[in-house]
Amino acid sequence: MSGLQPVRGTHDLLPEDMRRHRHVMETARRAALCFGYQEVATPIFEFTEVFKRTLGDTSDVVTKEMYTFTDKGGETVTLRPENTAGVARALISEGLTQHLPLKYFYAGPMFRYERPQKGRLRQFHQTGIELLGVKEPGGDIEVIATGVEFLRRLGAWDRCELELNTLGDTASRQAYRKVLVEYLNSFRDRLSKDSQERLEKNPMRVLDSKDEGDQKIVANAPLSSEYLTDEARDFFAAVREGLDLLGISYTINQRLVRGLDYYCHTCFEITCADLGAQKTVLGGGRYDGLVSLMGGPETPGVGWASGVERCAMVLQQELPAPRPIAIVPMGAAAERRALQIADELRRQDFLVDLGFTGNMGKRMKRANKVSAIAAVILGDDELARGEAAVKLLDSGEQKNVPLGDLAATLAPCR
RNA sequence: GCGGGUGUAGCUCAAUUGGUUAGAGCGCCGGAUUGUGAUUCCGGAGGUUGCGGAUUCAAGUUCCGUCACUCGCCCCA
Numbered sequence: 001m002s003g004l005q006p007v008r009g010t011h012d013l014l015p016e017d018m019r020r021h022r023h024v025m026e027t028a029r030r031a032a033l034c035f036g037y038q039e040v041a042t043p044i045f046e047f048t049e050v051f052k053r054t055l056g057d058t059s060d061v062v063t064k065e066m067y068t069f070t071d072k073g074g075e076t077v078t079l080r081p082e083n084t085a086g087v088a089r090a091l092i093s094e095g096l097t098q099h100l101p102l103k104y105f106y107a108g109p110m111f112r113y114e115r116p117q118k119g120r121l122r123q124f125h126q127t128g129i130e131l132l133g134v135k136e137p138g139g140d141i142e143v144i145a146t147g148v149e150f151l152r153r154l155g156a157w158d159r160c161e162l163e164l165n166t167l168g169d170t171a172s173r174q175a176y177r178k179v180l181v182e183y184l185n186s187f188r189d190r191l192s193k194d195s196q197e198r199l200e201k202n203p204m205r206v207l208d209s210k211d212e213g214d215q216k217i218v219a220n221a222p223l224s225s226e227y228l229t230d231e232a233r234d235f236f237a238a239v240r241e242g243l244d245l246l247g248i249s250y251t252i253n254q255r256l257v258r259g260l261d262y263y264c265h266t267c268f269e270i271t272c273a274d275l276g277a278q279k280t281v282l283g284g285g286r287y288d289g290l291v292s293l294m295g296g297p298e299t300p301g302v303g304w305a306s307g308v309e310r311c312a313m314v315l316q317q318e319l320p321a322p323r324p325i326a327i328v329p330m331g332a333a334a335e336r337r338a339l340q341i342a343d344e345l346r347r348q349d350f351l352v353d354l355g356f357t358g359n360m361g362k363r364m365k366r367a368n369k370v371s372a373i374a375a376v377i378l379g380d381d382e383l384a385r386g387e388a389a390v391k392l393l394d395s396g397e398q399k400n401v402p403l404g405d406l407a408a409t410l411a412p413c414r
Numbered sequence: 415g416c417g418g419g420u421g422u423a424g425c426u427c428a429a430u431u432g433g434u435u436a437g438a439g440c441g442c443c444g445g446a447u448u449g450u451g452a453u454u455c456c457g458g459a460g461g462u463u464g465c466g467g468a469u470u471c472a473a474g475u476u477c478c479g480u481c482a483c484u485c486g487c488c489c490c491a
Contacts, residue, residue, distance in 0.1 A: 005464090005482065064415070065489080082491085110491080115415075117485070126491060194488070210487080269491095280491060307491030330449065359448050368451035379449060393451065 009114070009122025019319040020312040021125070024154065025107045028127035028306065031150035032105035035142060037129050040104045042086035044111075048078040054085040054262070054290060065112040067122075079111035084287065084303060085294075087130045092296035100133025100299065107308070119278030119310045128284075128305035132291075135300040137235050140266040140286060141242030143302045147270060147282050148248050150306070156272060156314045160281065162248065164240070164268045165256040167285075168224065168232035173264065176227035177203060187217045207255040223254050232265065239266050262289035266302070272314050281314060282306035324351040325413055326367030326375045330360050334378040341376070341388070341406065348407055350414060367393065373413045376406065 006012060013021055029039060048068050067079035080086055083106050091097060107127040114120060129146055131139050144162070151157040167173055181203050188196065192211040199206055207218055228236070243250060250268075258267050267285030275281070284304025291299035325345065329338035342354040353370050355363050360377075367375045377389040382400065390409055391398040401409045 008482070112490080114489075115487095116483085120490075124491070128491090205489090277486065278490075283491060305491055310491060326451095328450080360450060361447065364449095364451040366451085372451090375451080377450075381449085389449090391450075396451090398450085 007122070009116040009120075011121065015321065016319075017312070019321070020315055021308055023319055024308050024311045024315065025125070025127055027153045028150045029105055029107060031153055032127075032129050032146055034149070035103070035129075035146045037103040037105040037131075037146070040087070040090070040106055041108060042083065042090050042106070043080075044109060045077045045079050046086055046089060048076040050085050050089050050294070051078050051081060054088065054294060055081075065114055067111045067113055081110055081112045082305060083108070083110065083126060083128055084130060084290070084301075084305070087132075088291050088294055088296070088301070091132060091291060091299070092294060097133075097291075097297050097299060102130075102132045104130045104132070106130075117278065118276050119307070119313065121309060125308035126305045127308060128303060130301060130303035132301045133299055134302070135288065137238035137242065137266075139300070139302045140239045141246070143284065143304060144239075144243065144266075144268060145246055145248065147284070147304050147306065148246075151270065151282065151311075154311060154315060155317060156281070156311065159274060159314070160270050160272045162250040162268060162270050163253040163256050164243075164250045164266070165253055166224070166228065166232065166236040166239075166266055167258065167264050168228045169235075169264055170289075172224070172228045172232045176222070176224045179222050179227060180204070180207075180224075183221050184217070190217060204257040207257055218255070225254060235265055258285055262287050262293055264288050268304075272310075275310060275313060278310065280307075281310050321371065322351055323371050323373040323413075324353040325410055326363070326370065326372035327352060327354045327378065328360060328363040328367065328375050329378045331380055334380065334383060337383060338378050341378070341403070345407065345410070350407070350410060374410060376410075 070076055109123055110126050111123050131143050151160055184199050192214050195206045195209050195214045263285050265286040269280050270282040271279045272281045282304055286302045288300040327338045327342050329335040342352045345352045355366050375391045382388050386403050387400045389400050
């Protein structure tokens with residue numbers, strides 16, 4: 001092996017992987033399109049402030065995971081760790097708040113400086129949707145339904161589980177947070193070291209600690225559902241009713257939280273058990289505070305993001321390469337003619353493989369190797385008669401056809 | 415950032431307690447086969463044993479460091 005390695009946590013997508021990758025993105029895009037979402041692309045890097053301000057100073061993403069550097073103009077820029085901040089920024093800088101509601105889909109690379117493991121990379125890809133300007137619970141329902149439809153189309157939904165929770169509105173959150181911190185503080189010394197830190201920075205996080213001792217304490221902790229305002233309670237009930245109407249099953253997980261302050265009301269995660277520790281395949285929620293936090297007008301938003309690599313791992317189905325038609329010329333004259341024939345067929349959208357070297361045996365071998373569906377054999381005899389021999393490689397059946405009928409004959413091989 | 419496991423050919427794996435020139439299968443290239451993709455037969459290329467250091471007469475094998483992968487923690491898609 002050579003000393004040349006890809007940067008840690010990055011990987012190459014060779015054709016087989018790339019087909020799965022593309023299939024995942026296309027499936028997501030198509031599902032989103034069916035719900036009225038249009039594809040957008042924001043830059044893969046932004047001024048560092050865009051992420052710092054939106055993700056908060058205590059989140060892991062900001063404190064240890066950002067790829068940040070100074071460009072030649074002295075600007076501090078960051079490779080995007082997620083796409084919601086970029087979309088929100090675009091909403092403001094493009095003046096799009098005049099055109100609400102907006103429904104956007106995106107797909108592309110994200111970057112987080114983390115320790116890689118299964119399902120976690122430093123450069124990875126996400127698809128996602130953002131619904132902006134809709135404050136009604138119908139927005140949450142539609143966003144979740146879009147994610148479910150995406151996974152359904154992937155053939156993964158029946159192995160997935162949707163977990164749902166509500167964080168409530170600001171009033172609910174503040175009330176609950178106060179009670180929770182009081183409760184946890186009374187057990188402070190018995191909490192794990194990690195959780196003692198969480199208690200300072202992000203008390204809600206203590207709720208989903210994996211430490212056994214923490215879990216015992218958390219088991220008796222006050223529940224967020226008991227501190228919801230009437231509005232927040234009604235909102236969540238409406239979301240659940242919508243999911244019920246759609247026949248989307250879910251489990252309520254009161255310990256499911258989001259780390260960032262601007263999240264409110266609905267949050268959800270879809271996990272797939274056959275993935276290991278990094279099993280969240282799609283996650284999202286409502287972020288009504290984000291746009292205003294960035295300096296724009298009060299604008300509600302809901303959305304989700306889904307990991308393309310994780311989805312690709314969950315994909316069971318084989319995605320075979322498309323099968324071309326191989327042109328097999330014999331001799332210099334045939335080779336010149338083959339160049340033109342290949343060109344004509346390609347203009348008609350046939351997939352055509354024309355080799356560069358080799359005698360007939362070599363070329364037939366290559367045709368077999370690229371799993372060609374048919375070979376078009378051009379020898380002096382055939383050309384003299386204005387014909388080509390067309391051999392179907394699955395059956396071995398072969399017949400001569402006039403060159404003028406080639407496209408028609410090959411039509412079933414398209 | 416923390417902890418465990420693993421690194422031998424393109425791939426899957428061998429290589430007695432440290433002992434000569436690190437092997438095999440598959441794959442690849444060429445030939446048997448300048449008008450046919452299977453199979454078969456023959457030949458060939460391909461390795462700084464991840465990298466660096468230490469111990470030793472001698473290291474793929476032992477030790478240390480490092481890099482990468484992997485499983486988990488943290489966190490997340």
